[in-house]
Amino acid sequence: MEIQYDNFLHYSTRLLMSDALGDIYVELSKQKSANSRFMFTRALLRKHKMLVTTLDVDIEYNHPILSTSLRQNGNAFFKAKLYAVAADMYTKSLTGSDPSAECYALAMANRSAAHFHMGQYEHCLEDARCALVSDNYPSKLTYKLYERAGHAERMLGLFERAKESYAVCLTRLDESDMSAETKRKFKVAIEMVAAECEELMAVQKRTMKTSAVEHLVGGKNKNIPALSAFVELKMSKNMGRGVFATRDINPGDVVAIDEPYICGPFSNTTSVCHYNGCLKFEIALLRCPKCFLVYYCNKDCMNKDYKDGHHLECPIMHLIKSTPGITKINQLAMKWFLKAYIKMGLKKYYSIVDNFSESKIDPITRGFDEIGQYKSDNFLTAYSLDCNENKISMDVLFFFNCIAVDMLHYLTLSGLIIPECYIGTVGASLVRILTVLDLNSRKLNVNAPSVSYRIDRQLSTPFALTLYPTISLFNHSCDANIKRSGEISDRIRVMKAVQPIPKGTQLYCTYGIMFHIHDKESRQRVCNDRFNFKCYCEPCIKNWPTFLCMEIKLSTLNILNSSMEDTVASECIKFVEFSELVEPKDHVQHLNYLYSFIKLLYANVRRPFRLYEDCLKMISNAHSISTKNTISLYEHP
Ligand SMILES: [Zn+2]
Ligand SMILES: [Zn+2]
Numbered sequence: 001m002e003i004q005y006d007n008f009l010h011y012s013t014r015l016l017m018s019d020a021l022g023d024i025y026v027e028l029s030k031q032k033s034a035n036s037r038f039m040f041t042r043a044l045l046r047k048h049k050m051l052v053t054t055l056d057v058d059i060e061y062n063h064p065i066l067s068t069s070l071r072q073n074g075n076a077f078f079k080a081k082l083y084a085v086a087a088d089m090y091t092k093s094l095t096g097s098d099p100s101a102e103c104y105a106l107a108m109a110n111r112s113a114a115h116f117h118m119g120q121y122e123h124c125l126e127d128a129r130c131a132l133v134s135d136n137y138p139s140k141l142t143y144k145l146y147e148r149a150g151h152a153e154r155m156l157g158l159f160e161r162a163k164e165s166y167a168v169c170l171t172r173l174d175e176s177d178m179s180a181e182t183k184r185k186f187k188v189a190i191e192m193v194a195a196e197c198e199e200l201m202a203v204q205k206r207t208m209k210t211s212a213v214e215h216l217v218g219g220k221n222k223n224i225p226a227l228s229a230f231v232e233l234k235m236s237k238n239m240g241r242g243v244f245a246t247r248d249i250n251p252g253d254v255v256a257i258d259e260p261y262i263c264g265p266f267s268n269t270t271s272v273c274h275y276n277g278c279l280k281f282e283i284a285l286l287r288c289p290k291c292f293l294v295y296y297c298n299k300d301c302m303n304k305d306y307k308d309g310h311h312l313e314c315p316i317m318h319l320i321k322s323t324p325g326i327t328k329i330n331q332l333a334m335k336w337f338l339k340a341y342i343k344m345g346l347k348k349y350y351s352i353v354d355n356f357s358e359s360k361i362d363p364i365t366r367g368f369d370e371i372g373q374y375k376s377d378n379f380l381t382a383y384s385l386d387c388n389e390n391k392i393s394m395d396v397l398f399f400f401n402c403i404a405v406d407m408l409h410y411l412t413l414s415g416l417i418i419p420e421c422y423i424g425t426v427g428a429s430l431v432r433i434l435t436v437l438d439l440n441s442r443k444l445n446v447n448a449p450s451v452s453y454r455i456d457r458q459l460s461t462p463f464a465l466t467l468y469p470t471i472s473l474f475n476h477s478c479d480a481n482i483k484r485s486g487e488i489s490d491r492i493r494v495m496k497a498v499q500p501i502p503k504g505t506q507l508y509c510t511y512g513i514m515f516h517i518h519d520k521e522s523r524q525r526v527c528n529d530r531f532n533f534k535c536y537c538e539p540c541i542k543n544w545p546t547f548l549c550m551e552i553k554l555s556t557l558n559i560l561n562s563s564m565e566d567t568v569a570s571e572c573i574k575f576v577e578f579s580e581l582v583e584p585k586d587h588v589q590h591l592n593y594l595y596s597f598i599k600l601l602y603a604n605v606r607r608p609f610r611l612y613e614d615c616l617k618m619i620s621n622a623h624s625i626s627t628k629n630t631i632s633l634y635e636h637p
């Protein structure tokens, strides 16, 4: 198996150095249960003193006098218009101050001014918000900070937010010690820029694409509310459980609307709200004032996330971020565990995971609750997703166990009390969570703005990681007949049919492997290495050619119904004209035409056929829109 985890040798190298690696993998494979594998690994890491002993990072340095003088130095540089040097001084001043002190808020606010003058509006806004949220900034100056935040937001095109900041600015004017006349003038100026924002907002609204409200075709499924009523679960020989149509499904029909069980920002992005129920992509977010490692769109999301478990995660965030493996999956695993722990309490959590046994699960009802419902927000539904645990090689399994040992250890350091008799089971549950996420989590993307004018060739950047238990029910095909639609950065995922799906046939999504682009051999390799299955889709069985080698012309060889030949031929000519005349960005206005053309070909032409694939691509692209053109590629160290 291909190893793609960071720092994979982190644990084994250290054991090798102390000459202890020896028969670890053999010993591990002798362990009868996940529970005993975890305990074995834990004892090993303990014996070799590989666990951290305290939460302390570097010794904190707090020096208010020095910090004040550094800020004053910064002010002198600021006056001399040497903004970069000033910002640097303010940063030094920040390192020397306690985040709960006034001098911290002052240095932060001054740095925001320096950033503003350098045209770094995002940083300006981040610092301004950080100073405001600290509640330590002198109230007579607060109006100024809101004014600056408003200006920065206006420069970033965030007109609605700017308007709000200006409004707050005006309410804080009375606390200032300006003279009545200055105050009057200031007020007029702010009201003017606020009005300007109002106008700009109207322009923005006119040009903005909006996503329509989507509805599941046929309504909600009785047992699986995130799926359409027109589908059911069935077993098949090659693929196990899958989703099948109980009626004819047409291109454009919505077949699934799912919310993630758990989600979080991808890598170190600073532009995504960390709160599980939000995940909004926005620039200049609010930093957690304690760990500085996670971001929120507002105080409300911050408070909710604290309740959901960030208060336990916050002191150990820097440790979780430095654990080897796939960092963002480790973070997500921790979030998942804490969410469940806070909702159920340790006792109930323990009994649920202790009772869970993969061998007892009936493959067709796997993940359903006691009353026969499959719901994405249910712990057990997510927990019982496939994780390929018995197909994972021993070295990888050992690695996951080590990560789980570390994570549980961090939690106990942060104050969570876990009775010794629970440790094995709770630890093994973390290993399972890690492996479920490793196999099933999906990236959420935003489009990169530099190429957004070419909708057919849009690049996208992952910004979040998500787990959709209901969407995980769909099997893969290298020729997907359903695809994700709507705003691609949306937390709620909508899946739409892109091809006709006759009653009785299976609905397939893609795990990112498509027959148009990749040849059979490479597709089979990825399916096997990454997802541990063999692909039995039609293009794989019949070895369809890739896009470049595909049949372009209509002939007696690929026409299924000879009486339709003339109609199909003339429609094909029309389609070619359409594709030359209509620009990709306008395809969305011609979806009904595209649906009817693909249906005609589906019924009358043998695939693979170039025009069918062209039409399919147009439909898929037209279904996904992106209104977010702003993306921050800046990442905090
Ligand atoms: Zn939020
Ligand atoms: Zn924090």
Ligand SMILES: [Zn+2]
Pocket (backbone or CB within 6 Å): 477, 478, 479, 523, 535, 536, 537, 538, 539, 540
């Ligand atoms: Zn395939």
